[in-house]
Every structure is written in C-alpha cells, then in structure tokens.
Amino acid sequence: MYVAVKGGERAIQASLALLEKWRRGDKDLPEIAAAQLVSQMGIAVDRVMAEGSLLDPELAALALLQAQGDVLEAVFLLRAFRACLPRLVRSQPLNTNSMTVARRISACFKDIPGGQLLGPSADYSQRILHNQIHSRPVLPTPSEQGISAGQPLARVTDILAAEGLLFSPEEQAQGPHDITRDPLNFPAPRSARLQALSRADEGFALSMAYATQRGYGDTHPFVGEIRAGWVPICVRLCDIDASVTDESEVAIGEIFLTECEMLTQFTVQLTQTEQAPPAFTSGYGLAPGRCERKAMSMALLDRSLRAVELGEPVTAPSQDQEFVLAHADNVEASGFVQHLKLPHHVDFQSELSMVKNLRDIAHRKAPNQDERSE
Amino acid sequence: MNPAQLEPPFAYLDSQTKRMIRRALLKAVAIPGHQVPFASREMPLPYGWGTGGIQVTASIIGPQDVLKVIDQGADDTTNAVNIRSFFQRTTGVATTTHTEEASIIQTRHRIPETPLRAGQTMVFQVPIPEPLRWIEPRAQEARRMHALRDYGPMQVKLYEDIAQHGEIATSYDYPVMVNRTYLMSPSPIPKFDNPKLHRSPALMLFGAGREKRVYALPPYTDVKSLDFDDVPFRIEQWNEACAICGATDHYLDELITDNKGTRAFVCSDTDACAKRQQS
Numbered sequence: 001m002y003v004a005v006k007g008g009e010r011a012i013q014a015s016l017a018l019l020e021k022w023r024r025g026d027k028d029l030p031e032i033a034a035a036q037l038v039s040q041m042g043i044a045v046d047r048v049m050a051e052g053s054l055l056d057p058e059l060a061a062l063a064l065l066q067a068q069g070d071v072l073e074a075v076f077l078l079r080a081f082r083a084c085l086p087r088l089v090r091s092q093p094l095n096t097n098s099m100t101v102a103r104r105i106s107a108c109f110k111d112i113p114g115g116q117l118l119g120p121s122a123d124y125s126q127r128i129l130h131n132q133i134h135s136r137p138v139l140p141t142p143s144e145q146g147i148s149a150g151q152p153l154a155r156v157t158d159i160l161a162a163e164g165l166l167f168s169p170e171e172q173a174q175g176p177h178d179i180t181r182d183p184l185n186f187p188a189p190r191s192a193r194l195q196a197l198s199r200a201d202e203g204f205a206l207s208m209a210y211a212t213q214r215g216y217g218d219t220h221p222f223v224g225e226i227r228a229g230w231v232p233i234c235v236r237l238c239d240i241d242a243s244v245t246d247e248s249e250v251a252i253g254e255i256f257l258t259e260c261e262m263l264t265q266f267t268v269q270l271t272q273t274e275q276a277p278p279a280f281t282s283g284y285g286l287a288p289g290r291c292e293r294k295a296m297s298m299a300l301l302d303r304s305l306r307a308v309e310l311g312e313p314v315t316a317p318s319q320d321q322e323f324v325l326a327h328a329d330n331v332e333a334s335g336f337v338q339h340l341k342l343p344h345h346v347d348f349q350s351e352l353s354m355v356k357n358l359r360d361i362a363h364r365k366a367p368n369q370d371e372r373s374e
Numbered sequence: 375m376n377p378a379q380l381e382p383p384f385a386y387l388d389s390q391t392k393r394m395i396r397r398a399l400l401k402a403v404a405i406p407g408h409q410v411p412f413a414s415r416e417m418p419l420p421y422g423w424g425t426g427g428i429q430v431t432a433s434i435i436g437p438q439d440v441l442k443v444i445d446q447g448a449d450d451t452t453n454a455v456n457i458r459s460f461f462q463r464t465t466g467v468a469t470t471t472h473t474e475e476a477s478i479i480q481t482r483h484r485i486p487e488t489p490l491r492a493g494q495t496m497v498f499q500v501p502i503p504e505p506l507r508w509i510e511p512r513a514q515e516a517r518r519m520h521a522l523r524d525y526g527p528m529q530v531k532l533y534e535d536i537a538q539h540g541e542i543a544t545s546y547d548y549p550v551m552v553n554r555t556y557l558m559s560p561s562p563i564p565k566f567d568n569p570k571l572h573r574s575p576a577l578m579l580f581g582a583g584r585e586k587r588v589y590a591l592p593p594y595t596d597v598k599s600l601d602f603d604d605v606p607f608r609i610e611q612w613n614e615a616c617a618i619c620g621a622t623d624h625y626l627d628e629l630i631t632d633n634k635g636t637r638a639f640v641c642s643d644t645d646a647c648a649k650r651q652q653s
Contacts (some may be wrong), residue, residue, distance in 0.1 A: 008455040079416035084382045086390070183411045183586035186514045322512055332421045332584045336501070339422025342453050346446045346483045346642050349627055350545035350564040353610045361540035 023068050034061035046256075046289025047071060051330060052078030053180065053199050054085075055255060055288055072201075076331050087181075092234045092249055096259050096286075097152045101229035106156050108222050108263060114153040119228065156225040157261050157282055167267055167279040169309065186322050193305050193325060197298045198287050200328035208318050208328075209297035212304050217316030219303045220265040224282065226292060228258040260285035260295035264303045267310050281310060385432035386464045391415055395433035395588070399579060402590035407552025408520075409503050414586040424457055425583030427480050427499035431461065434495065434579070435478060440468045442476035447484035447625065447642030454482075471645050483546070485567040487624050487646035490576035492593060498561040500582040503589060505549045505559040525557050528600065536605055545610070551598045552591065560597075566609045566625045571597040614639040619650035 024031065038045055038057045041064075048060040052075045060078060067073035103119025106112045118124075130136045160166040169190075177192035184192055197205060212218055234249040262283040283303025285295035300318075307319040317323045327333060383389065391413075398412035417425040435441065441461055445454035449471040457480065458469050470476050473488040480497040490496065506516040509527045519525070528549060535543040548565035552558045560568055561580060571578065571591060578591035591597060601607035615622045617638045624646055626639040641647035 008450050008452040009459070012452060012455060076416070076420065080418040083391075083415040083417065084386060084388055086388055180415075181413050183413050185411060186512075322514070326513075331416055335421030335423065335425075336584055337422075338420060339501070342423065342482075343446050343451055344483070345627055346564055346625070347546045347562050349625075349642070350566070350610055352628060353612075354541075354543060354545040358539045358541060358543065365540070 023066070032065060034058055034065060037061035037064055043290050044069075044071065046291055047202060047294075048074045048078060050287045050289050050291055050294065051075040051199050051201065052082070054078050054082040072330050072334050076334065079331050089235050089240045091252075092236065094231050094233065094255070094257070096227065096231055096257065097155065097158075099153070099227055099229040099231045099257070099259075100254075101153065101227050103229070104153065104225070104227040106223065106225045108156060108224055112156055112225075113159070153227070155227075155261065157263070160224075160263070160280060164277075165279055166263075167281050167310075184325060186325075187308070188321055188325060190302075190306070190309075193321065194284065194286070194298075194302060196325045196328060197285075197301055200298070201330035201333065202291070202294045202297070204328050204330070204333075205297035205301060206293060208304075208324060209300035212300055212316070212318045217304045217307070217318040219262075219281075219283070219300065221262040221283070221300055221303065222264075223296070224261040224263040226258070226260045226295065228290060228292070229256065230254045231257050255288060256290070257286060257288055258291050258295045260292070260299045262296070262299040262303055281306070382464060384437075384465055385435050385461070386417070387415065387429065387432050392433040395429055398588050399430065399433070399590060402579070402588050403577070403592050405556075406591055406595045407550075407556030407558040407589060409587040409589045411586055412588055414583045417583065419456070419460065421584035422501060423453060424480070424482055424499035426581030426585075426588070427482070427497045427583075428457060428460070428581075429583055430497045430579050430581035430588060431478060431480050432464075434497075435461065435465055435467060437465070437467060439477045440470050440475055442470050442473065442479045442645075443481075444479065444484060444486070444643075444645075445482040446627075447486075448644040450644060472649075473645055483562050483564075484625070484642060485563055485570045487621075487641075487643045488649070490570075490574055492575040494576040496574075496576055496578045498563075498578065498580045500559065500561045500580050500585075500587075502547075503559055503580065503582040503585050503587040505557050520556065523555070525551075528557060529602075532600060533602070536602075542601070542605070542607075548607075549600050551600060553596050554598075557600075558589065558591075558597075564610060564625060565599065565607075568597070568599045568607070569609065571595075573597075612639060616641045616647060616650075619647045621647065621650055624650075 038061045044064060045057050045060045048064055048071060049055055049057065052060065052063070059081065060074065063074035063077040064071070066077060101117060103121060104114070104117045106116065157166055161168055177189050177195065179192050179195050184196060232251040232254045234251050236249055237244045237246050264281045264283055266278045266280050281303065283299040283301070283306070285297070285299030285302065287294050287298065301324060304316070304318040305321055305324060307314050314320055385392070395412055398410045402408065402410045414426065414429060417428050419425060419428060431441070441458065443449065443454045443458040445451040448454065461467060462469060473479065473486040476494065478495050478497060479486065480499070482499040485496065504513070504516050506519055506528065509531060510516045510519060532542050535541065544565070546564045547559055547562040548568055550558050550560050550568060550571065560571060573594045573596065574591070575593050577593055580589045582588070599607040610625070612626050614626065616624060616626060618640050621641055624641045624643060627642045629638045629640060630636070631638050
C-alpha cells in the first residue's frame, strides 16, 4: 500500500546543501570576493541595485555571488532584504542639472552647450572577444579630464522648452507617488509609472520599447540627451528630526545615475488647450548606476504610456498601463511563473474529477462515439 | 551596510508595516468579500509561494499563538515545511499539525476537514484575488463591475459551461457571493471546501501578496457558491474511500502507484487522516 511521502524537511536541507556545493564550485579555485565584483563587474552590480531598489554595491555583489550570477535571484534577495529596513527620511528631489557627468551625448544636435562627452562606452568598439590578455587592443592612458567639474549643464530639453518647442505637462500638485508604500492602482499617475519603470526588469522594458519602434505604438523617438554621472543627494534636517526648525538642505552623499530624455512626435491635439501650436513631446528615463539600455527603454515606454494624456488612441500593449506596469516587475513575474513548480495536486485532482465527469456526460449524450476508448 | 547588523524583527516585518497590514485587514473584515489594496512587501519567499498569506500571518501573530501551516491539505509538503520553519525562526511560536490546537492556520488550496471553532483564524494564500479576472483582465474595469454589482457576465460564463459541457466546469477557485453583496474568489481551494466557508465560526483572512490585496470573511458570514435554481451547486464525490483511514467524506488525492497506472485514493488532509486512523 502507498505510504504518503514524508520528510520534506530533510529533503529541503539536503537540497540546500547540494545547492551550496554547486554554488561554491571547484574548491581549487579561489572564491570570488564581493569587492571584486563591485570593482570588475560593476554593471551587473548596478543592475541588481536598480531593480532591487537598494543602493548598496557591497550587498548587491553579495547577492550576485549567493545567486551564482542569477541576476533576477540577486534582485529578489536584495528586495527581500530591503523590505524590513525602516524608512527614515525622504530626500529632496535630485537635480540632474548639477550632475558631475562621466558621459553626456545628444543625437539631436551635432554640438550642444557643454559639449558631447563619450566617457566610458563600448558604443564605438568592435565587439571582438579578447580571449587572451595579450590580444587586448593597446589603448592610450585614460584621462578623467573629460569629466565635468560639476558646473550645471543645461539640458537639451530645457533649451527646446525655452523656445516653446516642447510640450510641458502641467505640474502635479501632490508629491510623488511611492509604489513601495502605496500599491499601484490604475490609472496610475506619471510619478508612479516612472517609479515602476525605473525598477522594471531590463529585458521586459527593452522588448516592450523595441516593439514601439517596430510599429506597435510608434512615437518617432530621438535621443534628446543621455547623461550619466554623480548627483548629490540632499535632505533637510527638519525632515529627520522634528525638533529642528532649520529648513536648509544638507548633502549626505552622491549617487551615480543614468538619465535619458527622448524627444518624440509632436502633438497638436492637446486636450487642455485647443489653441496650442505643434510642439515636441518627450519621454523620460532614469535609473541608478550605469544602465543606458534600461534608461532609454524606460524613456520610450514612458512616452508610450502618455498616450491617453496626449489624446492618442491606445492600440498597442506598450500604451496600456495595466499591460506594461502590472507585468514589468521581475520579482513578481519570476515568483508567479515559478510557483507552478509547487504541488498543485489538490487542484489537479478536482480538474481530473471534473474531466471524468464531463466525459461521462458526453458519453451519455452520444454513447457510440467514444467506444474505441472503452 | 553590514548585513549582520540587521536581525529581522519579530515575524520579519517591521512594526510600521504590520500596522499598515492590520489596518487593511480591519477594513477587509468590515466589508466582507471586498478586496482592500495594501502595500505588499517583498518577503524572503518568492511571490506565488504564499507571500500574501505570510504577510497576513506575520501581522497578526503573537508569541502566544499556535501556528499550523498546510499546503494541499498536508503539513509535510515542502512549501508548508518551509513556511512553518520561516515563522519558527522569526517568531519562535509553537507550531502544530493538529487542527484543533492551532490558533492560526495558514493554508494553500485547502480548508481542514476538522470543523473550525470560534477564535481560530484561517489565513489563505491567494494567487489571483479578482474573481472577475478571467472575464475582465483589466483591474479598472473589474473594480467598476464590483461597484455596480455587475456580476451578470459571471453567471453567463457558468451558463455557457452548462450549455457546452452539461455542467459548470469550474472545479476549484469556484466563485462565491459574500453577504449577497460581493463576488469573491475563495482562493484555489477545491469546490469541495466551499461549503466550509458558509457561516464558519472561524475568522477567514485572505492575502494576495503579488496582487497586493487582502480580503476577509468575519465569523458567521453568509457565503454562497454561485449556481442556478435548476442546476444547484454540487461538490466533488468519489466512489472510493481513503486507502489509509477509510474515510468517505474527506477530499481524496488520486495516486498512481505503479507503472501500470494502478490508482489509489488517500486523504489530502494528513491530520484528519491520522486522527481517523487512531480513532
């Protein structure tokens, strides 16, 4: 007779032991230190921080190591970790005009005030795998002189806006929505959409953005500007301690960000003002770390999701808030897809009973048709 | 930041978060069957593994509680073992496999066979809290339908099942009306368990972590499974009895016991099965 399977606890322990053995790999090789990842695999660390919504390179690197390089699993580890951190203070809005840029380009103008600055980029490299150290190309000694000293750089969109060539939406009266404190509800305000996109899965954002370029909600985009660099984070002491009356801002550190503004197709049919002359519209992308692909995808999607605001027909998935935002989070998506691995035998049993029952009904209706299976 | 500095608080979540969830639960109890949004947190178990139920349990559990965790009716399935060990680790509360002894029972996909009593709390893990999801995938539109009690399309779907198959073809997550007001998903329990929701003396709490919703059935709430006057609601029935305890009134899992496809039937509720064996 069948004896129900027991011992789930021991099986789990044994499975974890095996996982740890496979994670550690060949013990003749030295274990990778988290600091090495931070230093030499910074873009992977940046992605884990961006999608994990926690700025801590050391912890992100630890998560990557624990997850054997599985980026989504590392993101999940970081999210679960941040879930029990207290919220101490809300910073002042970051001002990316004051960014110390490591890179700044525009595809719309040959030259822009402050100049084009390639910075560290593989864009104009030949993608040849350097399979041996000596096959690496000989390069000049890098200088960091290209990096701006932190003087404010006007944004391309600001320049266009000053000429009235860019449609500027009305300022929102209330402060930004925070989807980690108030769940996303639809229709979502733009600040909630931007936050959701900023920590969206890079692959999902990329493919949805790509679809807009292939005609599913095209927006005729141009890269107005991409800039990446360090921005100071400021807080007001009175926001931390209620007994302090001083409202002046104090810089508590800086954060490396990548920002992208897409200039997109112009609009004449604005809902608010009938008389508005044609002007460009824009989409905005911003995420922590070096994440140009993500920031560009986000800017394209932000613009697509403004379809309703700009009076455009919603025809493509990329223009549909619920389609994009409800499926963009990889911690949610990965968990729910993989939960199908959990036992479902009770539900399957009721489906099994149901199918047999329906077959009986069908058989009674047409007894001859099913004879060969009897 | 040094991870060693950050020992998680009692039941993992910080007290602010637990208070926020309890507030949502109070609202849910006040409006039976209505889905209340809450700011779900990422738990150390994946979404889809019961994060909604875990957050509900974490926000109501106290040091005096006795916790039972089941998955598919059983205390010893891997996910139940894992969730139980999570709460043992983060709360140190007593755990049990006996339904009568538990003050909180967290469950995935079953309600115990042993009748519940007043003072007990059931916590359901819910994947899709919206009963209208398969009829209307848009949350905005579904919310409007609830507001107007526009539940005709659900009855039409059930009618189409009868027209096509001769019977309502929904076997689990079978929709119910709560207090004749709100249409509610009972979570993916088999419809066999639906009658146990009706006027239960226990408090029933439902948590959907990924979908960020909680809802509730206060004790003794009217819960009716949808049906038609001429096609009444019916639960699953087996011609067999449990191969271990001989029960004929328990939900049975079908097992394939050899390569020839021989079948055996055993109770899904391991605690009720063991109790019947002893008596």
